[in-house]
Amino acid sequence: MKILITGNMGYVGPLVARQLRVRYPDGFLMGLDTGYFAHCLTGAPHIPEALLDVQHYNDIRSFPESLLGGVDAVVHLAAISNDPIGNVYEQVTLDVNTRASLELARLAKASGVGSFVFASSCSVYGSADDRPRTERSELSPLTAYAKSKVLTEEGLRELAEPGFRVSCLRFATACGMSDRLRLDLVLNDFVACALSAQRITVLSDGTPWRPLINVTDMARAIEWAVERDSQGGDFLVVNAGSDTWNYQVHELAEAVARAVPGTEVSINRHAPPDKRSYRVDFSLFKALAPAHQPQATLQETIDRLRQGLQAMSFQDQNFRESSFMRLKVLADLTSRGLLNESLAWVHRSAASAVTPKYSGRLESAAVL
Numbered sequence: 001m002k003i004l005i006t007g008n009m010g011y012v013g014p015l016v017a018r019q020l021r022v023r024y025p026d027g028f029l030m031g032l033d034t035g036y037f038a039h040c041l042t043g044a045p046h047i048p049e050a051l052l053d054v055q056h057y058n059d060i061r062s063f064p065e066s067l068l069g070g071v072d073a074v075v076h077l078a079a080i081s082n083d084p085i086g087n088v089y090e091q092v093t094l095d096v097n098t099r100a101s102l103e104l105a106r107l108a109k110a111s112g113v114g115s116f117v118f119a120s121s122c123s124v125y126g127s128a129d130d131r132p133r134t135e136r137s138e139l140s141p142l143t144a145y146a147k148s149k150v151l152t153e154e155g156l157r158e159l160a161e162p163g164f165r166v167s168c169l170r171f172a173t174a175c176g177m178s179d180r181l182r183l184d185l186v187l188n189d190f191v192a193c194a195l196s197a198q199r200i201t202v203l204s205d206g207t208p209w210r211p212l213i214n215v216t217d218m219a220r221a222i223e224w225a226v227e228r229d230s231q232g233g234d235f236l237v238v239n240a241g242s243d244t245w246n247y248q249v250h251e252l253a254e255a256v257a258r259a260v261p262g263t264e265v266s267i268n269r270h271a272p273p274d275k276r277s278y279r280v281d282f283s284l285f286k287a288l289a290p291a292h293q294p295q296a297t298l299q300e301t302i303d304r305l306r307q308g309l310q311a312m313s314f315q316d317q318n319f320r321e322s323s324f325m326r327l328k329v330l331a332d333l334t335s336r337g338l339l340n341e342s343l344a345w346v347h348r349s350a351a352s353a354v355t356p357k358y359s360g361r362l363e364s365a366a367v368l
């Protein structure tokens with residue numbers, strides 16, 4: 001098995017690399033990432049890419065087609081990966097998440113790749129009433145990020161055919177510990193607030209529905225999609241998560257407060273309704289992938305996050321201004337002239353800009 005994982009150097013990627021390495025101990029696993037967050041390791045015992053056979057540093061907007069030779073499956077994670085970034089970089093979001101992603105899929109198909117797994121998102125449902133959304137429900141993407149996922153799914157539908165199986169996994173919001181932890185995700189944010197300030201402030205009235213999935217369970221779903229048979233058809237869109245993980249935001253805050261004694265929860269009961277609210281029906285995923293259903297519990301997920309953050313001596317009440325936030329990392333790289341306004345690396349200035357501060361890291365990168 002030869003598998004290419006794009007966007008492997010983010011939050012989800014390290015878990016996917018581990019899952020696929022366990023599944024294919026002798027497989028050839030390649031990573032490809034532009035490396036925005038490569039330096040944002042969070043307590044990792046070794047660099048996660050050590051589990052791969054090769055790591056490529058490329059931008060998918062100029063994808064080197066030759067890398068696809070002999071590849072059986074592409075797991076496509078690379079993306080501008082949340083609403084706040086998409087709001088600031090709307091055009092870049094569409095360019096990376098839709099145009100370049102569809103071009104990658106075209107190249108993959110032409111190169112004989114058999115399975116293309118796309119990390120889509122339940123945010124395509126946007127704002128909805130209380131009824132759980134199925135894959136056939138109307139879509140209501142509220143942001144550039146969510147719209148980009150809808151457009152990519154539509155383009156992939158056109159490309160799928162026998163021999164080029166496409167699986168769009170509409171993931172619930174991710175949570176849980178990772179070698180490159182993000183704290184711009186709701187449950188992770190609550191755990192960080194509880195540990196650093198002993199207080200969780202819910203900005204909404206706490207009622208919005210937010211289905212979650214642990215990152216380890218995302219990786220299990222991806223393993224299933226890589227290998228799935230023809231049961232779901234050449235083109236499959238499936239909600240990836242589990243019915244029991246449909247939570248309201250206040251339930252998440254309360255669960256974290258129970259796990260971190262001394263935490264107060266404050267809910268803004270008078271807040272205007274939060275538009276992003278949706279419950280999701282995961283029964284199709286359950287029927288298609290009975291052996292790859294989510295396994296983590298909410299309690300375990302919170303405990304692992306707490307342990308992971310405590311092991312890093314995490315206490316930063318100001319973490320929303322830190323490199324735990326994807327948008328902050330990109331803002332820092334652009335303000336230092338390392339990325340341009342299209343979020344492409346500016347290599348020449350990069351060399352002189354990073355040397356004084358990061359010379360140690362650059363030396364170790366060269367050794368690797």
Ligand SMILES: NC(=O)c1ccc[n+]([C@@H]2O[C@H](COP(=O)([O-])OP(=O)(O)OC[C@H]3O[C@@H](n4cnc5c(N)ncnc54)[C@H](O)[C@@H]3O)[C@@H](O)[C@H]2O)c1
Pocket residue numbers: 006007008009010011012013032033034035036037038058059060061076077078079080081082096119120121122170171172173174175182185326
């Ligand atoms: N985290 C979630 O809650 C969640 C939920 C649903 C779907 N997803 C999807 O899962 C995927 C992975 O999410 P994540 O949380 O790991 O995000 P992340 O931001 O941590 O990682 C994304 C990775 O993609 C890379 N990347 C971005 N633009 C690129 C480009 N032009 N060329 C090459 N690499 C590029 C980044 O460097 C980064 O390593 C994304 O497609 C995201 O939309 C995530």
